[in-house]
Amino acid sequence: MARIAVIGAGMGAMATAARLAVAGHRVVVYERGATHGGGVGRFERDGFSFDTGPGLLQLPAVYRDLFVKTGKETLERSVELIQVDPAARHLFPDGTEVLLPNASHGGVSQALDGAFGAGAGERWSDLVNRAREVWDATRRPLLEEPLRSDWQVLGRDPYPAAAMRRWFGGRRPATLAEVARRELDDPRAVALLESHALAHGLDPRSAPAAATVLAYMEQTFGTWYVRGGMRALADALYERCCQRRVEFRFDAAVTGITEKDGRAAGLELADGTAVEADAVVAAVDPALLPPLLGGRRPWDDGDVAPELGPGSGVPGRLTVHLGLRGARPEGTAHRSVVHAPDRDAELAGVFGDGRGTRRPCRRPTVTVLRPDDPTVCPDADHEAVTLTAVVAPHGPVDWAHPEGVEDDADGLMEAAKLVIPDLADRVLWREIRTPVDTAAATGARGGAVPAPALAGAGGRLLHPANLTRLPGLYLAGGWAHPGGGLAHAGMSGALVAGLIVEGEDFRGSQ
Structure with missing residues (x-):
């Protein structure tokens, strides 16, 4: 039985801890904050409850596998998992609306023909079919195998026909934006495709054509909600860890990673405690590791490494939680996406x-979440609504400026009125969360939110490997391979546990 010290109590950390505990190891998690979940937090006020991180789940099979392999209770017996249908309602600046069914290629094609005109669905389907080739080519190396x-x-870039011809001969890799314009033609369909990348904090102007796989994944595997919010999933995973006798130490900030005989050998805590361990799993931004290692970088030249410095430049999220009087209308879509009227201004x-x-763009693309879940409201005569927009991180934009933040929140409210026309009359209060709040809650530089790993772009969208150059030190969570998002964080746990249990020859999860 090895002693494993885990830094951080986010989803990737807990996924790793549960798997290692089942394998017979003694696992202790050290979390600088007062609770588990990392970016999957909860805000409560006056009987309302809101997710402060992701509000929906894709690829639930990742957590089904995790729960099956770590205990007797399946995922569905641990939480109430609900397929969201329609998957989303999209509203475009010209007044067009389209309801996209969940996990239905044919249904999406029909919906786009009805909204954009005959042929739009076929063009979209052709693109998604090509994106399937990206999925087939990258699923194992990007999601199921160590880097x-x-x-x-x-x-x-594995996207078929991804190259674009230059004006003066030769070819270069295409971006997602270029593929969208070339293959979809209709600007609304272009905005729809680009919104999948933007939702993950990716710039469609520079993201590779392989980013089409994001639309394919959502359309193929569906979108899911957990009754009580995504925080209920974090709570269930925490409970699973406790059942497997994983120990948690909260308010335990790590100030150093100790080494012995050329291996990671434990931790130093802010209160002076020295912790011995046979292996250390760091489920934090890898850029934070050099100070913990006395300036040493646990990767070599030529490795995928994080961008060092005060900020990563990765976007964050501006969120407005709304407590509303009045019941949620029957037939309301769980998720609505109000597209920005000026996409160039938004991306800039x-x-x-x-x-x-x-x-900050006054009118960005805004996602409106209106869950049909009585557990997140004080009673049936109220509604909990969350508005979210992708924004620059703290640093390039000063999110600590109260007046500016209020103005930006007003912009989200303005967009939300297209979804909730009587919004102004229904608002009891609003709570604004900026990248500054995200940084305080998660430790992420600038309040950034990591994106999933993607092939293409010369490897620029890959994340540091789970196995570092310092023996005994491993990386998990959204900032490590295979990147950000609930499902990807869960996958990182399977990869790290495999490397520790089976050794460096581990070839990937099955």
Whole structure:
């Protein structure tokens, strides 16, 4: 039985801990905050309850596998998992609306024909079919296997016909935005495709064509909600860890990772406690590791490594939680996406305008979540609503400026009125959360939210490997391979547990 010390109590950390505990190891989790879940938090006020992180789940099979392999209670017996249908209602600046059914390729095609005109569904289906080839080519190396030592092969874009011809001869990799314009034609369909990338904090102007796989995954595997919110999933995973005798130490900030005989050998805590361990799993931003290692970088030149410095440049989220008077209307879509009227201004505000300037867009793309869940409201005569937009992280934009934050929240409210026309009359109160709040809750630099790993773009969208160059030190969570998102964090736990239990020859989860 090995002693495993885990830094952080997020979803990737707990997924790793549960699997290692089942394998017979003694696992202790050290969390600087007062609770588990990491970015999967909860805000409560006046009988209302809101997720402060992701509000929906994709690829639930990841957590089904985790719960099956760590105990007797399945995922469905641990939480109430609900398939969201329709998957989303999209509202475009020209007044067009489209309801997309959940996990139905044919249904989506029919919906797009009805909203955008004959032929739109076929063009979309053709693109999604090509995206399936991306999924088939990258599912194992990106999601189910440790990052390869020859990771450079993943820098090539697997999207069919991804190359674009230059004006003066030659070819270059296409971006998602270029593929969207070339293959979809209709600007509303282009915005629909690009919104899948933007929702993950990816710039469609520079994201590879392989980012089409994000639309394929949602359309193929569906979108799910957990009764009580995603925090209920975090609670269930925490309970599973406790059942497997994983120990948690909260308010236990780690100030150092100790080494012995060239291996990670334990932790130093802020209160002076020294912890001995046979292996250390760091489920935090890898850029935070050098200070914990006395300046040492646990990767070599040529490895996938994080961008060091005060901020990663990765976008964050601006969120407005609304307590509303009045019942949720029958037939209301769980998720509505109100597309920005000026996409160029939005992308410049989130990712920069090429001159290093980022200014929040007054009317960004806004996701409106209205769960049909009585457990998140004080009673049937009230409704809990969450508005979210992807924004620049703290640093390039000052999210600590109260007046500016209020103005930006007003912009989200303005967009939400297209979904809830009587919004102004129904609001009891609103609670605003910015990247500054995310940074305080999760420790993420600038309040950034990691994106999932993608092939293409020369490997720029890969994440550091789970196995580091310091023996005994492993990386888990959204900032490590295979990247951000609930499902990907769960996958990181399977990969790290496999590397520790089976050794460095571990070839991936089955």
